[in-house]
């Protein structure tokens with residue numbers, strides 16, 4: 444197809460930081476007051492832009508952690524040697540301004556009231572963020588779609604939204620801890636395996652849809668596993684955050 | 691016709707810098723004026739089809755590179771030149787808006 448050059452129409456705007464909530468020692472949720480926010484769909488993200496005094500610009504994407512209808516929030520994991528996440532999790536204060544654009548994305552989204560396929564949600568680390576929006580939306584809308592969550596985290600203290608996730612009565616949540624397990628841990632340990640996926644994922648015959656999100660290596664592994672179980676590739680929606688997941 | 695999102699990928703090893711089309715949802719929106727991650731692309735090299743969200747994406751300033759997940763063929767290159775996005779779609783045989 445021929446090349447083109449088109450001027451952009453999605454606009455950058457200034458949001459104001461509201462409440463900040465520490466989720467874990469390295470993860471912070473940042474509520475944002477975005478003037479004229481037109482609403483979002485569960486699973487969408489926004490782009491954040493930081494501009495240094497010398498004009499250097501860094502852009503990063505962050506999934507929207509809140510459900511449609513709730514105030515906009517993002518949840519950011521601090522990457523120790525990162526350019527952007529240490530600022531967002533360490534320096535940003537309520538009342539500060541933050542440049543962003545969004546919401547964006549229309550593929551890795553779930554709509555309450557859409558197709559009633561059973562949901563398989565698979566998260567690695569901060570990949571839980573867009574899936575949390577989906578779970579909250581499902582809850583708030585009173586959707587009866589069956590849902591199961593498989594969450595791979597390095598250790599128990601690194602599980603984001605732990606209390607909230609455990610509070611869902613009708614969502615089976617399965618954790619696997621890849622690096623450290625607390626004494627007496629009876630849950631799963633190590634990387635997700637084909638057996639674990641087979642245990643957690645709805646049988647293919649129920650026509651499920653899967654949302655898989657996290658570090659690139661986690662997503663490849665989990666998506667391959669679901670396709671191996673017979674999930675059609677187009678029913679396995681993936682979103683890669685980059686990074687290796689530290690494994 | 692093979693799937694663009696076929697999980698087998700025999701291109702360059704996927705490292706931590708490999709993302710997918712979701713990562714450029716904002717950039718694609720800026721370029722095309724609408725949400726494009728669910729648009730269906732057809733690879734000019736191998737004929738695979740699938741949503742742009744499932745393609746392999748490398749964010750490398752000043753250019754963004756989109757590759758076919760099946761054959762690793764180059765699908766899209768977007769280079770930022772003086773606040774303008776120069777878009778090369780020659781690797782796509784077709785692109786159907788969502």
Ligand SMILES: Cc1cc2nc3c(=O)[nH]c(=O)nc-3n(C[C@H](O)[C@H](O)[C@H](O)COP(=O)(O)OP(=O)(O)OC[C@H]3O[C@@H](n4cnc5c(N)ncnc54)[C@H](O)[C@@H]3O)c2cc1C
Pocket residue numbers: 488503504505506507518519520521522524525526527528529569572573658682683684685686687688689706707709712713
């Ligand atoms: C669609 C999309 C949605 C995202 N949503 C979220 C979200 O909700 N919450 C969130 O915390 N992040 C999210 N990310 C990741 C985020 O955009 C940044 O990549 C991340 O915050 C790191 O940025 P940084 O500038 O701090 O690190 P950089 O300076 O970009 O990277 C520093 C080092 O860390 C490595 N690295 C980069 N990303 C990661 C990672 N995710 N895990 C481990 N190592 C990494 C790099 O390879 C590099 O070596 C999302 C990414 C995408 C593409």
Ligand SMILES: [Zn+2]
Pocket residue numbers: 733734735736737738758759760761762763
């Ligand atoms: Zn191809």
